Amino acid sequence: MRLRYPDTIRIVRVPCTGKVDVLHILRAFEKGADGVYVVGCLEGDCRFENGNLRARKRVEQAKAILNKVGIGGDRVKMFNLSSGEGPKFAEYAVEMTQKIEALGPNPIKKAKEKLAA
Secondary structure, eight states, X not given: OOOOOOTTOOOOOOSOGGGOOHHHHHHXXXXXXSOEEEXXXXXXXXXXXXXXXXXXXXXXXXXXXXXXXXXXXXXXXXEEOOTXXXXXXXXXXXXXXXXXXXXXXXXXXXXXXXXXO
């Protein structure tokens, strides 16, 4: 089965979502990402015990920072899936892409484009 999701999605694999740091999320925006979503294993089902719970906390911290600096915390979200839920992953990818498109481009990217012009 070949999953179909938007080609604008860039997947960054990590051994566990617990390795995702707030700085990784913020750096993605600095480099021009319009949105970030983290997909981890189901809560209570992490083979590294509580990595997905740490990731959720960090996603929430990133949301708060993005809201404070005016980029918007709605551009970041965490999802939990089991490894057998590939179609659900594709569904989330489409959902996030539509949400980000509705929000428009990353304000940092817009500011950089203005400076370059």
